[in-house]
Amino acid sequence: MVDDIAGLRRILMSSRVIAMVGLSANWYRPSYFAAKYLLDRGYTVVPVNPAYSEVLGQPCYAGLRVVPGPVDIVDCFRRADDVMPLVEDAITIGAKVLWMQLGVINHEAARRAEAAGLEVVMDRCIKIEYARLFGGLGWAGVNTGVISSKRPPCGFDRRTAA
Numbered sequence: 001m002v003d004d005i006a007g008l009r010r011i012l013m014s015s016r017v018i019a020m021v022g023l024s025a026n027w028y029r030p031s032y033f034a035a036k037y038l039l040d041r042g043y044t045v046v047p048v049n050p051a052y053s054e055v056l057g058q059p060c061y062a063g064l065r066v067v068p069g070p071v072d073i074v075d076c077f078r079r080a081d082d083v084m085p086l087v088e089d090a091i092t093i094g095a096k097v098l099w100m101q102l103g104v105i106n107h108e109a110a111r112r113a114e115a116a117g118l119e120v121v122m123d124r125c126i127k128i129e130y131a132r133l134f135g136g137l138g139w140a141g142v143n144t145g146v147i148s149s150k151r152p153p154c155g156f157d158r159r160t161a162a
Contacts, residue, residue: 001110001120002097009133011097011119015072016044018126019064019095021086022077023047025055030101031077032056034127041130046071064089073097075126076104083109091116099126 002008018038023031023045035045035056047055050062061067064074064086074090076083076099083098083106090098090113098113100106100122110120121129 001114001122003121005133007119008121008124008129011073011121012126012130012133015097016042017046017069017071018043018073018075018099019046019048019067019071020075020077021048021064023049023055023060024077025049025052025060030125034075034077034125037127038130064093064095067093071095073099073126075099075101077101078104080104080106080109084112087113087116087118090118097121099124101125102128 002011020031020035023035026032032055035047039045039056045056045058046067047058047060048062048064048067049055049060052060054060064071071090071093072095074086074095074097076086078086080100083100083104087098087109095118097119098110098121100109100120102123102125105123110122113120
C-alpha cells in the first residue's frame with residue numbers, strides 16, 4: 001500500500017487519466033469538487049456513474065469496462081462494500097492504481113489489487129493529496145494568511161487592525 005509522500009507524489013506525477021467511479025453531477029458533492037479541481041490541473045477525468053450521460057462536460061460511462069482508452073488511476077467514490085467488484089474491473093482494464101477515497105477502507109480489496117500488480121492508496125482524498133504535495137492548499141482557503149505563526153510587524157496592534 002502506498003502511504004508515503006514520495007509514493008503519492010510519484011503516482012500523481014506519473015498518472016494522467018483518472019476514472020472516478022461514483023462521480024456525481026451535483027456541484028456540492030465532494031466527488032464533483034475533486035473532479036473539477038483535477039480537471040483544472042490538467043488531468044483527464046473519466047466519470048463512471050450509470051446515472052449520468054455527462055459530468056463536467058465529460059462523457060460519463062456506466063462502468064469501468066466500457067471506458068475507452070487506458071486508465072491510470074481508478075478513484076473510488078463508493079462505499080467500502082462496493083470496492084471489490086471495482087478491483088476486478090480495474091484489473092481487467094489494466095489500471096495501474098486503485099485509489100480509495102477518505103473513509104473508504106477495504107483491506108481485502110487492497111490485497112486483491114496488490115496481488116494483481118496494482119498500487120493501492122486507501123483512505124485518502126486525491127484532491128487533498130494533490131493540494132498538499134503540490135502547493136494548492138491556498139485554493140481551498142487553508143493558506144489564507146489569516147492565521148500565522150509569524151510575528152506581526154513592529155507597531156502592529158491586533159485590536160485596532162481591521
